[in-house]
Amino acid sequence: MTPVLEARNIHFGYRRNQEVLTDVSFAVEEGSNVGLVGESGAGKTTLLRILLGLAIPSAGQVFSDGMPFDARDRKQLRAYRRMTQTVFQDPYSSLDPRQTIGQILAEPLRSLGITTNATEIRQHMAESLRAVGLPTDITKRYPAEFSGGQRQRIAIARAIAPNPRVLLADEPVSALDVSTRIKVIDLLAELGRGVDGRTGMSVVLVTHDLGVVAALCDRVVILENGRVVEQGDTRSVMGLPQNGYTKRLLASVPRLPVVP
Amino acid sequence: MSENPGLIVRDLEIFSADGQTLVGPVSFDFNPGQRLGLIGESGSGKSLAALAIIGLLPDGLSSRGSIELGGRQLVGAPERIMNTVRGTDVAVVFQEPLTALDPLMRIGKQLAEPLRRRAAADGERLTRQQLRLLVRERLADVRLPDPDAIALAFPHQISGGQRQRAALAIALSGRPSLLIADEPTTALDVTVQSEILDLLDRLVDERGMSLLFISHDLAVVARIAPRVVVLQKGLVVEEGMLADVLANPRHAYTHELVDSARSLDNALDDALNGRDA
Numbered sequence: 001m002t003p004v005l006e007a008r009n010i011h012f013g014y015r016r017n018q019e020v021l022t023d024v025s026f027a028v029e030e031g032s033n034v035g036l037v038g039e040s041g042a043g044k045t046t047l048l049r050i051l052l053g054l055a056i057p058s059a060g061q062v063f064s065d066g067m068p069f070d071a072r073d074r075k076q077l078r079a080y081r082r083m084t085q086t087v088f089q090d091p092y093s094s095l096d097p098r099q100t101i102g103q104i105l106a107e108p109l110r111s112l113g114i115t116t117n118a119t120e121i122r123q124h125m126a127e128s129l130r131a132v133g134l135p136t137d138i139t140k141r142y143p144a145e146f147s148g149g150q151r152q153r154i155a156i157a158r159a160i161a162p163n164p165r166v167l168l169a170d171e172p173v174s175a176l177d178v179s180t181r182i183k184v185i186d187l188l189a190e191l192g193r194g195v196d197g198r199t200g201m202s203v204v205l206v207t208h209d210l211g212v213v214a215a216l217c218d219r220v221v222i223l224e225n226g227r228v229v230e231q232g233d234t235r236s237v238m239g240l241p242q243n244g245y246t247k248r249l250l251a252s253v254p255r256l257p258v259v260p
Numbered sequence: 261m262s263e264n265p266g267l268i269v270r271d272l273e274i275f276s277a278d279g280q281t282l283v284g285p286v287s288f289d290f291n292p293g294q295r296l297g298l299i300g301e302s303g304s305g306k307s308l309a310a311l312a313i314i315g316l317l318p319d320g321l322s323s324r325g326s327i328e329l330g331g332r333q334l335v336g337a338p339e340r341i342m343n344t345v346r347g348t349d350v351a352v353v354f355q356e357p358l359t360a361l362d363p364l365m366r367i368g369k370q371l372a373e374p375l376r377r378r379a380a381a382d383g384e385r386l387t388r389q390q391l392r393l394l395v396r397e398r399l400a401d402v403r404l405p406d407p408d409a410i411a412l413a414f415p416h417q418i419s420g421g422q423r424q425r426a427a428l429a430i431a432l433s434g435r436p437s438l439l440i441a442d443e444p445t446t447a448l449d450v451t452v453q454s455e456i457l458d459l460l461d462r463l464v465d466e467r468g469m470s471l472l473f474i475s476h477d478l479a480v481v482a483r484i485a486p487r488v489v490v491l492q493k494g495l496v497v498e499e500g501m502l503a504d505v506l507a508n509p510r511h512a513y514t515h516e517l518v519d520s521a522r523s524l525d526n527a528l529d530d531a532l533n534g535r536d537a
Contacts, residue, residue: 209450215524238532251454256482
């Protein structure tokens with residue numbers, strides 16, 4: 001099957017400096033969730049920017065449905081944006097405080113040319129709010145009236161409103177409280193599978209948290225200093241890590257004591 | 261360490277400028293040399309409680325109740341007293357070492373100042389040479405590689421983990437009997453977090469210090485403190501041995517915290533054992 005999104009031999013470097021990404025390749029199959037794992041400086045954010053079309057690789061290519069994607073081509077970028085939406089780490093800074101929830105949710109529908117019809121926009125909004133487990137009557141309220149977990153749900157609702165096939169999530173739960181975290185992870189897992197008659201999508205999760213990857217991702221890509229050191233099925237990579245860095249990463253995760 | 265007093269917090273309340281109660285009344289205590297984990301989410305008041313203990317509440321906030329450290333009452337103590345308490349009796353390591361360190365001062369100099377003050381308090385006068393050696397020793401204590409180079413570096417020139425080690429060296433420079441660590445590893449990478457937790461564990465042990473470890477992460481607290489107090493919205497909702505709390509949370513909120521931590525831990529367990537989640 002042609003992957004819905006694929007990075008092939010991606011390199012990225014700033015002029016005269018050491019490369020930030022070196023020969024990074026991985027594929028996102030339709031409906032499967034992929035975790036991009038690494039610590040600070042691993043190149044996660046740069047890779048995400050490239051996958052979003054916000055940065056151009058110095059070598060290598062992103063493919064969408066098997067077709068090379070050129071972020072400099074405005075027409076391609078527009079089509080790509082309908083297919084690929086994103087959720088950021090901090091729901092306090094990713095939602096415009098002066099816009100109502102309704103304005104926030106309608107924005108991508110209009111700007112991506114999905115619909116300008118008021119009735120259709122209302123339908124889309126209601127559908128995505130229902131999908132993230134929020135009441136549909138909050139569209140006149142402002143982000144400040146909501147908690148961190150609720151705001152992240154609103155950000156997810158905005159991302160899924162145009163029915164993307166890929167959701168790129170950058171540390172979507174690390175700014176949230178522990179008790180909220182698991183609910184948002186469950187929500188992402190549900191959206192990946194498809195709920196309420198929505199088709200499922202692929203979630204690409206950029207994170208440093210292996211617990212979150214284990215809970216959500218079928219596949220995992222381990223990045224160290226801009227290189228892929230290991231990738232594969234989550235349970236084989238984590239169950240039988242081959243690379244020294246992967247092993248060290250796994251051994252470092254704080255664990256709960258075993259309770260009899 | 262001459263004496264190693266415990267900490268007794270009784271009915272501590274913290275108020276905002278307009279008289280709202282932000283924390284409390286909360287009570288907890290621990291004996292000399294013991295460790296206590298203070299667990300809560302954002303807004304639970306755990307950091308405010310820590311700031312009240314060291315007498316550094318933000319402007320406008322006030323506290324009432326009793327905080328006794330080694331038999332000395334800290335609530336309402338004059339600034340002159342608090343100045344000697346801070347550093348010599350109790351010291352803090354914060355989440356973000358960049359805010360704790362002076363960006364314009366070399367690491368060595370930031371460490372030399374409290375070392376000199378501590379020596380002066382003990383009636384010693386250190387020569388520059390002695391001070392330089394002491395700085396180097398203290399940086400080596402927190403397992404910083406190449407202490408001479410680190411001493412000459414500015415905070416932005418070293419990594420996040422190295423900064424947190426330097427902040428720890430500064431906190432320990434006055435040989436405090438109580439160390440408060442407020443989310444000391446939250447901003448760090450997981451491999452670095454693991455190293456810092458090991459280091460804290462060993463230093464607290466070697467020096468017989470008491471440790472108040474503040475965190476939102478049960479798994480992190482489990483590595484370092486056997487007993488915990490759970491705060492929610494400024495109030496203590498549960499306390500006990502961590503193992504008991506994990507096995508048998510009584511309060512609904514603790515239940516939620518434990519379930520959440522447990523489900524991520526189980527997912528990790530399944531993956532590590534090559535099982536499908």
